[in-house]
Amino acid sequence: MKTFDLAGESRETTGKKAAKAFRAEGKVPCVVYGKGDNVHFVAEAKSFTKLIYTPNSYIVNLSIDGKEETAIVKDVQFHPVSDEILHVDFARVDTKNPIVIEVPVKTEGLAKGVKAGGKLHLSTRKLRVKALMENLPDVLTVNVTNLTLGKSILVEDLEFDNIELVNSPKAVVAQVKLTRAAKSADDDFDDEDEDEEESSGEGEENKEEAAE
Numbered sequence: 001m002k003t004f005d006l007a008g009e010s011r012e013t014t015g016k017k018a019a020k021a022f023r024a025e026g027k028v029p030c031v032v033y034g035k036g037d038n039v040h041f042v043a044e045a046k047s048f049t050k051l052i053y054t055p056n057s058y059i060v061n062l063s064i065d066g067k068e069e070t071a072i073v074k075d076v077q078f079h080p081v082s083d084e085i086l087h088v089d090f091a092r093v094d095t096k097n098p099i100v101i102e103v104p105v106k107t108e109g110l111a112k113g114v115k116a117g118g119k120l121h122l123s124t125r126k127l128r129v130k131a132l133m134e135n136l137p138d139v140l141t142v143n144v145t146n147l148t149l150g151k152s153i154l155v156e157d158l159e160f161d162n163i164e165l166v167n168s169p170k171a172v173v174a175q176v177k178l179t180r181a182a183k184s185a186d187d188d189f190d191d192e193d194e195d196e197e198e199s200s201g202e203g204e205e206n207k208e209e210a211a212e
Contacts, residue, residue, distance in 0.1 A: 001137065026046070032091070070092065103137060103139065106140070108145075111147040148176065
């Protein structure tokens, strides 16, 4: 999995008043927890842009007052109006034990349903996985080649080496939806069939009348 370097400095003061003061200085209050003591620190707000506002997932290499920590982003609090990052929680990573993290999903192949006029819809853009850090991929690739119109790929249909998916087994990952154009064409085809049946019926009636 991709890694991201983030430098910070420890903070002794906590609470709303202190957090507000840090934000006024362009810094984001953070905490890293897990095995060992919780460490409260701050980091430059601008340094979070490529970590938070991205579809990617990262293992974060923290450097707090020069001390190295390996962690993942566990929670981000945003301002309800401005979307400003208010606080970030990090969880330490133990290389010997599995961790749970969201991994981006991408599709490969041209679905049969798309060839038939449907539209591929990626319903789940990230899946939660449980694995050792060394086995975590950058992305989870889902092959959709055999996906037909109206059909879906569920979490339970997927399998990856050395990775456990922890989403609901019935959660939809990808599906091919019937487009309005395809549906209209299908309706027109049905109407033509009905017209042919009616015409055929009228022909039989005419033959019967002629025979009488």
